[in-house]
Amino acid sequence: MLTQEDKEFLAKKGISEEKLNSQLNSFKTGFPWLKLAGAASPEKGITIPSEEEKKEYLAAWDAYLDGTGKVLKFVPASGAASRMFKNLFEYLDNEEKTDFIKKFEDNLDKFAFAEELKAIVAKNGGDASVKTAIATLLGEEGMSYGKLPKGLLKFHKYEDGPRTPVEEHLVEGALYAGGKDGNVNVHFTVSPEHRALFEALVAEKANKYAEKYGVKYDISFSEQKSSTDTVAANPDNTPFRGKDGKILFRPGGHGALIENLNDLEADVIFIKNIDNVVPDRLKPETVEYKKLIAGVLVSKQAKAFEYLKVLENGVYNHEKLEEIIRFLRDELCCKNPDLKNLEDAELAIYLKNKLNRPMRVCGMVKNVGEPGGGPFLAYNPDGTISLQILESSQIDKNNAEYLQMFNGGTHFNPVDLVCAVKDYKGNKFDLTKYVDPQTGFISSKSKDGKELKALELPGLWNGAMSDWNTIFVEVSLGTFNPVKTVNDLLRDQHQ
Numbered sequence: 001m002l003t004q005e006d007k008e009f010l011a012k013k014g015i016s017e018e019k020l021n022s023q024l025n026s027f028k029t030g031f032p033w034l035k036l037a038g039a040a041s042p043e044k045g046i047t048i049p050s051e052e053e054k055k056e057y058l059a060a061w062d063a064y065l066d067g068t069g070k071v072l073k074f075v076p077a078s079g080a081a082s083r084m085f086k087n088l089f090e091y092l093d094n095e096e097k098t099d100f101i102k103k104f105e106d107n108l109d110k111f112a113f114a115e116e117l118k119a120i121v122a123k124n125g126g127d128a129s130v131k132t133a134i135a136t137l138l139g140e141e142g143m144s145y146g147k148l149p150k151g152l153l154k155f156h157k158y159e160d161g162p163r164t165p166v167e168e169h170l171v172e173g174a175l176y177a178g179g180k181d182g183n184v185n186v187h188f189t190v191s192p193e194h195r196a197l198f199e200a201l202v203a204e205k206a207n208k209y210a211e212k213y214g215v216k217y218d219i220s221f222s223e224q225k226s227s228t229d230t231v232a233a234n235p236d237n238t239p240f241r242g243k244d245g246k247i248l249f250r251p252g253g254h255g256a257l258i259e260n261l262n263d264l265e266a267d268v269i270f271i272k273n274i275d276n277v278v279p280d281r282l283k284p285e286t287v288e289y290k291k292l293i294a295g296v297l298v299s300k301q302a303k304a305f306e307y308l309k310v311l312e313n314g315v316y317n318h319e320k321l322e323e324i325i326r327f328l329r330d331e332l333c334c335k336n337p338d339l340k341n342l343e344d345a346e347l348a349i350y351l352k353n354k355l356n357r358p359m360r361v362c363g364m365v366k367n368v369g370e371p372g373g374g375p376f377l378a379y380n381p382d383g384t385i386s387l388q389i390l391e392s393s394q395i396d397k398n399n400a401e402y403l404q405m406f407n408g409g410t411h412f413n414p415v416d417l418v419c420a421v422k423d424y425k426g427n428k429f430d431l432t433k434y435v436d437p438q439t440g441f442i443s444s445k446s447k448d449g450k451e452l453k454a455l456e457l458p459g460l461w462n463g464a465m466s467d468w469n470t471i472f473v474e475v476s477l478g479t480f481n482p483v484k485t486v487n488d489l490l491r492d493q494h495q
Contacts (some may be wrong), residue, residue, distance in 0.1 A: 014227030040375035057295030228256035255457035363416030363475035439463025
């Protein structure tokens with residue numbers, strides 16, 4: 001039973017009792033495994049454009065940038081960098097010089113943060129040991145890297161000083177997302193405790209890049225809404241309460257950011273993780289493929305809009321409907337096993353519903369054994385089959401056929417998306433209506449020494465975009481350069 005204090009607490013967070021009960025029920029019922037039709041591959045749903053097609057798509061994007069559509073770059077940037085330094089934290093605890101620590105020590109001068117680190121160590125009167133360097137790098141009396149988000153860390157060296165991922169994303173935006181008016185719109189989602197640091201960094205650096213690239217930046221920030229937090233549960237599925245007696249809510253994962261995305265005013269939105277950036281010498285490849293997938297998006301969207309206007313006008317014959325079916329099936333990879341049973345009138349309604357949805361093009365790289373999501377053909381709640389990005393937690397590994405699909409996947413999701421979020425009449429889609437709520441998952445955590453169950457919302461590019469029209473395009477592995485550990489910054493791609 002909820003107390004009056006509980007009800008007031010829920011109201012303050014913007015969470016209804018109905019929502020609370022629905023989340024608690026999810027702990028009881030769990031989430032169903034997704035039914036798969038196959039792993040996506042170049043033969044099944046992953047497009048590999050020819051050289052001629054690449055030229056056409058790149059030209060299509062350049063033409064779009066000359067128009068009036070608003071383009072925005074969306075960067076989830078709230079993630080803490082603490083996992084980047086896991087090995088360094090372990091060393092401070094046990095002082096065991098692993099190969100990882102030896103590599104860090106031997107190459108310390110190569111890191112973009114090395115100069116500042118050495119200056120702080122010297123100022124504090126510290127010795128030259130690797131332990132002192134690590135303690136200074138991570139500690140609050142030093143550089144606080146153990147508590148900062150990745151976006152604020154110094155990643156790359158340049159002659160005019162080191163750059164953070166935030167700065168690299170600003171540069172990227174200038175190179176592929178600037179319209180003919182010279183405006184570059186970039187939006188970062190950040191944690192409340194670090195927002196002021198992000199704003200200060202942008203205030204200090206943005207003008208430098210605006211001048212260098214001849215653009216005007218419009219940079220905005222948002223935070224994950226507390227109303228998207230999810231309740232934690234005890235093992236018996238009752239609400240978990242903290243030491244203060246209040247019901248514990250936790251951030252619902254990156255799927256909560258569909259709300260932030262939905263609040264933005266734009267026609268086309270690029271999405272890319274904060275840590276997947278490279279120095280300027282390697283940017284041309286990234287820029288080319290970003291423009292390529294954007295060109296695919298606006299080209300397919302224009303075709304979909306053309307067909308939607310035909311369906312709305314009602315001036316079409318059966319042959320035209322067949323043409324639209326082929327577009328939906330072959331180019332948007334959306335299939336309906338029961339299509340042959342529909343009359344023309346029903347068919348027109350079905351086609352309009354399927355075409356009039358948000359659209360996204362997702363870059364896919366060849367599988368090199370990285371952990372994480374992959375491209376699949378999956379069944380939707382309405383019985384249709386479409387392209388989906390799935391995490392391993394969404395796939396029933398006890399199903400031998402599905403396990404084979406998962407292990408044999410040819411491609412991997414690097415989180416490289418470009419999205420069209422307005423309909424053929426120029427109205428914004430309500431993106432929250434295209435989420436599949438049955439694609440969340442439950443994980444085990446602990447708090448104050450007590451076991452709890454945590455509820456993850458459908459992931460931003462997984463179930464939160466389940467009911468979008470999706471296109472997969474192969475992109476170069478050179479566009480995927482994440483930084484998972486601090487020593488990844490020593491790889492050639494980050495030097």
